[in-house]
Amino acid sequence: MPQRFDKLKNSEHELRIFRVRALLALLVVTAMTALLMGRLGYLQVVQHDLYSTRSENNRVRVEPLPPTRGLIYDRNGVLLAENRPTYNLTIVRERVDNLDKTLALLIELLNLPEEDVEEFHLRSRQRQRPFQPALLISDLSEVQIARLAVNRHRLPGVEVEAQLLRYYPHAEVMAHALGYVGRINEEELKSLDSGSYAGTHFIGKTGVEKFYEHELHGEAGLRKVETNARGRVLSELGRTDPTPGKNLTLTLDKELQMLAYDLLDGRRGSIVAIEPQSGDILAMVSAPGFDSNQFVTGIDVASYRGLQQDLDLPLFNRAIRGHYPPGSTIKPFLALAALREGTVTPETTINDPGYFQLPNDSRRYRNWLRWGHGRVDLERSIAVSNNTFYYSLAHDLGIDRLHKQMTAFGFGQRVAHDVQGESDALMPSREWKRERYNQPWYPGETLSVGIGQGYWQVTPLQLATATATLANRGEWVTPRLASKLGEKTIPTALPDTPQDIELTQESWWETVFSGMEKVLSGHEGTARRTGVGLEYRMGGKSGTAQVFSLGQDQRYNADELKERLRDHALFIAFAPLEDPQIAVSVIVENAGGGSTHAAHLARAMTDAWLLEDEAPDVDDVHETLESSNADIEGQ
Structure with a gap:
């Protein structure tokens, strides 16, 4: 029988292996x-400071507090x-995981509407400071607020903020004078x-x-x-309150401003009224106006295109940017210029045959x-608005x-x-034309400049300012729109005010004023029908600005012209003559002679300011204009 050799277990070897493995494990651990x-x-x-700050930033968030914009009031x-x-609705892009997905969800x-989607995407990607x-x-x-609240967990970085939004109660009437606020764009940022x-x-x-942006805005x-992991605010840890903007009090009179707008009755034009002694702009209207509230939240493309394509140009501020030939409204100023330069005297007389000719010119x-x-x-040259006298004077x-x-x-x-x-x-x-x-x-x-035509262009504000300076007998007071900023009164003596206009003889003022008074009260005055029933002394001057030039032997016929090719109607006025309280310029585009349409509007403005208990009825003024058969072609 063969011999079996059974292998016996080697405990010592296994123990040695275990110890090696245990030592290796111990070393690894x-x-x-x-x-x-x-x-x-x-x-x-x-890294304590770094991660402590990061941890704190995850828990604590700094949020800006925008200031309340200052309010704007009229003089009353x-x-x-x-x-x-x-x-x-706002978004912080840095806190959004997937911007495109978030925007798609918000749109849903x-x-x-389809037309607002592109603008929505543009705003989301507009350049912004981090966080x-x-x-x-x-x-x-x-x-919309309710839908956003229900889906807030799906919209990290998106917030609904309660804020104050600018609103203009009389937007259409005040749009050009007040202006408006709008979204900050990238250039402004x-x-x-x-x-x-x-x-x-x-x-x-x-x-x-x-x-007045800086003063109206204030300081943030x-x-x-403290926020949780989802970014929801748990508590407020500290606050630095914003500084609200200062309130602004204007020189404008809301009632007079609205009257001026109503008087224009939808026609293209402008009315500016100034208090001569203080320079306060009482009314500054450009018509037609527009709803400035549309621009605060962001006007839609269709509405903006409609305003741009409107032939009446409602966005154009005619009062300060409209360029018009002054026509014969500048004749009182030219008369004073000639008196100052010594080329005429109050007694200077010409014989007017109906025309003027330059030497050696047919x-x-x-x-x-x-x-x-x-x-x-x-004096009579002003009352009847004689062109020949001023051709000669200008020459x-x-x-x-x-x-x-x-x-x-x-x-x-300016x-x-x-x-x-x-x-x-x-x-x-001369230099301007050469350049x-x-x-x-x-x-x-x-000669063309001598009757307020040719290259000469004025704004309604310039014309009202010149009239106020004339009413002040040459004393310059710079026009202004604001009278108080917060509790601080803005002085009437402003820097860079032009030098006063001085005459050698004070009686020359009376000569010019008398001619302007006869424009309304004289039997030959070009605006004599407007002066009927005046309860105070008033000086005025009518003007007609040609939209296109006539040939030498052509005659003006408004009935044969398209409405937008007809003459502009102008009128300047101040009252009362002995102590002027208001100076007015009126320009009504394509309304014909200034002695009719524009003169009636100027009279209504002075009546409203001087006769508080007898303010004019706008409908009555318009009825008078429609029924008037006075076809005085005076300038």
Whole structure:
């Protein structure tokens, strides 16, 4: 029987293997533990400040607190621009995981119309400072707010903010004077102070809203809040309150402003009224107007295109940017210029045959009354608006002296203190024509300037300012729209006010004023029908601005012209003559002679300001205009 050798278990060998394995395991565990402890030590000690700050930032969030925008009042304390509570939708892109997915969800929840989707996407990607909320939609409806609240867990980084939104109670009438606020765009964002405008989505775009933006806006504040993992606010840890903007009190009179707008009755034009002694702009209307509230929240494309394509140009501020030939409204100023330069005296008389001719020139520059006015002195030249007298006067003055004297009244330059966007218009000169057209100045062009035609262009504000300076007997007071900023009164003596206009003889003022008074009260006055029943002494001057030029032997016939080719009607006035309280300029586009349409509107404005108990009825004024058969072709 073969011998079996059974292998016996080697306990010593197995023990040795176990010890090696146990030692290796111990070394691995020890190394891992050491590594873990080292890492923990590194994070807890070396990186303590960094991760402590990160942890705190995850728990604590700093939120900007936008200031309340200052209110705007008229001179009597009537609210013209207020703030109404509203809810806005904002997004912080840095807190959004998937921007495209979030935007798609928002579009679905808010049920945005097709035409607004593109604008919605543009706003979401508009350049913004890091962790600053971008405004997506203003003035959310209750239904939209409810849908967003239900789906809040699906919209990280998206917030519904309660804020105050600008609102204009008399938007259409005040749009051009007040201006409006709108969303901050990328260009504006580059120049704005990040601290002051933190959390602010709106900024003044035009008018006094833009000119006084810094004072109206105020200073932003901030608050520290504790949030949970979902970003929901749990508690407020600290706060620095914002500084509200200052309230602004304007010189405008809301009732007079509305009267001026109603008087224009939908026609294209402008009315500006100034208090001569203070420079307060009492009314500054451009018609037609527009609803400025549309621009606050963001006007839709179709509405904006409609405003742009409107032939009446409602967005165009005619009061400060409209350029019109002044027509014969400038004859009182030219008379004073010639008196100052010594080229005429109050007794200077010409014989008007109905035209004026330059030496060695066969062309006839005609008076509006083709058979002439006969013997005409300076005072009568204003009352009957004789062109021939002013052709001769302008020829004697020459364009150089004429330009110098007219700029002294503010023509060809910006005249107001705080009227944002005001135009210089144009007071032509020899140098201007050489630079503009590379041509010399011709004597016939001086004659055209002498009756307020040719290259000469004015704005309604310039014309009202010159009239106020005339009413002040040459004392310059810079026009302004604001009288108080907060509790601080804005002084009437403003810097850069032009020099006063001084005459050698004070009686010359009376000569010119007498001629202007006879425009309304004299038996030959071009606006004598407007002056019927006046309860105070009033000086005025009518004007007619040609839209296109007539040939030498052509006669103007409004019935044969398209409405937009007819002459513009102008009128300037101030009253009472002995102590002027109001100066007015009126321009009504394509309304014909200024002695009828524009004169009646100017009379209504002065009546409203001076006769508080006998304010004019707008319907009566319009009825008078419609029934008037006075076809006075005076300038």
